[in-house]
Amino acid sequence: MNDMTDSLWTALTHIVTFNPDLVEIVLLSLRVSLSATLLSCLIGLIIGATIAVSRFSGRSLVIIVMNSLMGLPPVVVGLFVYLNLSRSGPFGWLGFLYTPTAMIIAQTILITPIVAALSRQILEDIYEEYREQFESLSLTKSMRTGAILWDGRYSLITVALAGFGRSNAEVGAVIIVGGNIEHLTRVMTTAIALETSKGNLQMAMALGLVLLCISLSINILVSSLRLTATRLGYA
Amino acid sequence: MLNITPSHTQTAKPKRATQDAQASPFLSCRGLCFSANSNVLIKDISLNFSAHGMSAIMGFNGAGKSLLLRLLHGVIQPDSGTVLWDNTPVTHDNRKRQSMVFQKPVLLRRSVLDNLLFVLKSRGSNDPNIAFSLLEKVGLENVSSRAARLLSGGEQQRLALARGLATKPEILFLDEATSSLDPTSIAIIENILHEECLKGTKVIFASHDIGQIKRLASEVIFINHGRISEQTGAASFFTKPETRIAQTYLDGGLPVI
Helix, strand or coil, rough: CHHHHHHHHHHHHHHCCCCHHHHHHHHHHHHHHHHHHHHHHHHHHHHHHHHCCCCCCCHHHHHHHHHHHHCHHHHHHHHEEEEEHHCCCCHHHHHHCHHHHHHHHHHHHHHHHHHHHHHHHHHHHHHHHHHCCCCCHCCCCCHHHHHHHHHHHHHHHHHHHHHHHHHCCHHHHHHHHCCCCCCEEEEEEEHHHHHHHHCCCHHHHHHHHHHHHHHHHHHHHHHHHHHHHHCCCCC | CCCCCCCCHHHCCCCCCCCCCCCCCCCCEEEEEECCCCCCEEEEEEECCCCCCCEEEEECCCHHHHHHHHHCCCCCCCEEEEEECCECCCCCCCCHHHHHHHHHCCCCCEEEEHHHHHHHHHCCCHHHHHHHHHHCCCHHHHHCCEHHHCCCHHHHHHHHHHHHHHHEEEEEEECCCCCCCCCHHHHHHCCCHHHHHHHCCEEEEEEECCHHHHHHHCCEEECCEEEEEEEEHHHHHHHHHHHHHHHHHHHHCCCCC
16 A cells, blocks of 8 residues: 555655656657647538538448548558558558657557548538528538538537547557557557566656546537537637 | 518519510419429419519418429429520529529528628628628628527528628529518518519518518419419409409408319
């Protein structure tokens, strides 16, 4: 019990004193996750909005596939990216393997379906509500898409935060393509796995606490946004 | 105070001087049919509308009034039949010169002003002064920055009307736009419709409010079970309707099923 208390105390000390190793790992994690979230939003929102306002044969199948991809196993994505970025792979010449770029690519592949599927559902609900009015106004497809993206902005921020949460907590893909190299590709989740296996529980707990705080902050932010949007009449 | 006289007594000039309502109808439909889930909802409707005045579509609930308005406006396509406007089918492009105010206004999740600016931008205008003058017209100038969805029902309907007018329509369709509104909101909307009619906008509206139809309409189209029962001048409709079902409606009776 004393070991546990001591570890927790040391972990808190690491956090409060801004332990350089800890800060470096947290900053890299945030950089990778935020970049992946941004890229996923750029791709996923366009896909989601396009499907929301389009009617074509096979649309239901596309939606089913997109929804299924939300559950992509991270290690499979990691393996797929690894095979593509390894020296013998088609994109090996880029030299991205074991770099933060590879981790960003893997996380982008992992969370783009989440952003696309969730945003499609949100935007389609809005579009169904607006459709007749848009038809009456004879709006072009791009105007309709722009309008629902803007009007769904609060809900879409929630989607983006959900994507960020997923990427920030992900370990399987980044450990395969990043390699968990110290000062280069070591992020919070991979570091926790490593430090735990080494028995360095203080650092693992410190990183775990930071990860939990980030997750909690995201949830508070999402709830606040929803409440604010509803209160202001923009939800 | 309201100062509304039936528009069939007015000398409204249509927006198109070349329009000769007697020789060539402004808006017409031929053999319109529409069904949903194997139910025939609109049955072989043919109508002619002149460019002048306001036309009211009346009928019991479920008679097909809203559907007919949507078909005329072209937001839904008929199973068969055509809608011609100036002898041209209503298309995505020429529908830009029409507007429709729906029974339940769908407002964007934006401010009152932004709702209008959105429509103006879609027509290539970005002048907030136009938006403000429209808001003034419908009495919403003091709530321009408020979220549109937080407005009262009457205010939302007035905003929807302002949005409809923002496109400077040649035809304005209204689907029971004043149902469930208070007398003040109804009066404001009726006054605006009256003004627009005088400016030459053709107004076609569905309503259950007999008093309103008497105040505004120059002609009445009575629809029953998806068929036109009669199309006649408002004055003659209210003094001597041609069909028994219309008389039953005016007497407050129940439809024969």
